[in-house]
Amino acid sequence: MCIDVHCHIDQLSVEEQTSELKKYRVVGTSAHYQSGETLLRLQKQYPETVKVCLGIHPEYPDFFHEYGLVEKQIRENRDIIAGIGEIGLPYFNLVNMNTEERSKMQKKAAELFEKFVRLAAELHLPVNLHCVGDTVPQGIDVLKRYGIKKALFHWFEGDEKNIKQIKEAGWNISVSPDLVGNAEYRTFIKTMAADIREIFTLESDGPWEYEGKRGLPSITQRTAPVLAEILHMTKQEIIAIANTNAEKLFG
Numbered sequence: 132m133c134i135d136v137h138c139h140i141d142q143l144s145v146e147e148q149t150s151e152l153k154k155y156r157v158v159g160t161s162a163h164y165q166s167g168e169t170l171l172r173l174q175k176q177y178p179e180t181v182k183v184c185l186g187i188h189p190e191y192p193d194f195f196h197e198y199g200l201v202e203k204q205i206r207e208n209r210d211i212i213a214g215i216g217e218i219g220l221p222y223f224n225l226v227n228m229n230t231e232e233r234s235k236m237q238k239k240a241a242e243l244f245e246k247f248v249r250l251a252a253e254l255h256l257p258v259n260l261h262c263v264g265d266t267v268p269q270g271i272d273v274l275k276r277y278g279i280k281k282a283l284f285h286w287f288e289g290d291e292k293n294i295k296q297i298k299e300a301g302w303n304i305s306v307s308p309d310l311v312g313n314a315e316y317r318t319f320i321k322t323m324a325a326d327i328r329e330i331f332t333l334e335s336d337g338p339w340e341y342e343g344k345r346g347l348p349s350i351t352q353r354t355a356p357v358l359a360e361i362l363h364m365t366k367q368e369i370i371a372i373a374n375t376n377a378e379k380l381f382g
């Protein structure tokens with residue numbers, strides 16, 4: 132079974148948590164302080180399957196002021212967490228903003244991101260990243276500046292130059308279950324095939340929906356056979372590589 136390296140398990144229903152977390156290994160990513168508290172509780176409840184990353188989601192500006200609180204949460208739980216995340220740069224949030232609002236938000240978010248990356252470097256923790264669209268190069272620059280060794284670019288959709296830099300730096304990407312039902316994303320992954328074959332992991336980004344179905348850790352299993360076809364590997368090989376990378380990243 133494959134490990135889900137990026138899921139908002141605190142946003143799942145109790146029924147979903149019970150059925151999924153008993154069975155599937157998952158890295159939970161937090162969006163803000165309270166979300167992180169729930170994840171820490173779930174890790175206690177399901178110690179065999181749940182690992183936790185703590186952070187503030189870059190598309191949730193209402194929680195940016197919680198940095199001090201989340202930094203304390205990370206430091207206090209340093210030895211039991213798997214990494215810092217979800218952190219990164221806003222992209223979707225900027226779509227409906229005017230130029231002035233956008234540059235203000237970008238500046239605020241970039242400062243927050245840098246604080247988290249500095250903390251990750253100091254505490255030697257991996258980062259679980261939201262760097263999508265055209266924010267990938269900026270994300271790469273910040274990680275390089277702080278000498279970050281372990282990083283996951285979740286739902287990677289950057290370009291060929293980006294993927295080569297990620298590979299060279301020894302970082303990883305995760306492939307989304309969108310691979311099953313989204314032809315455009317499948318074509319994108321095909322064009323990246325040569326560069327991702329050693330560095331991919333699998334994620335659900337749950338509870339994000341795929342073809343009307345809630346993304347749960349178990350949905351990650353559906354990605355494996357499709358990726359196997361694209362990379363000319365067996366499903367078993369895909370799971371083995373994805374899990375080795377997931378364990379290398381998050382333990």
Ligand SMILES: [Zn+2]
Binds near residue numbers: 139
């Ligand atoms: Zn996410």
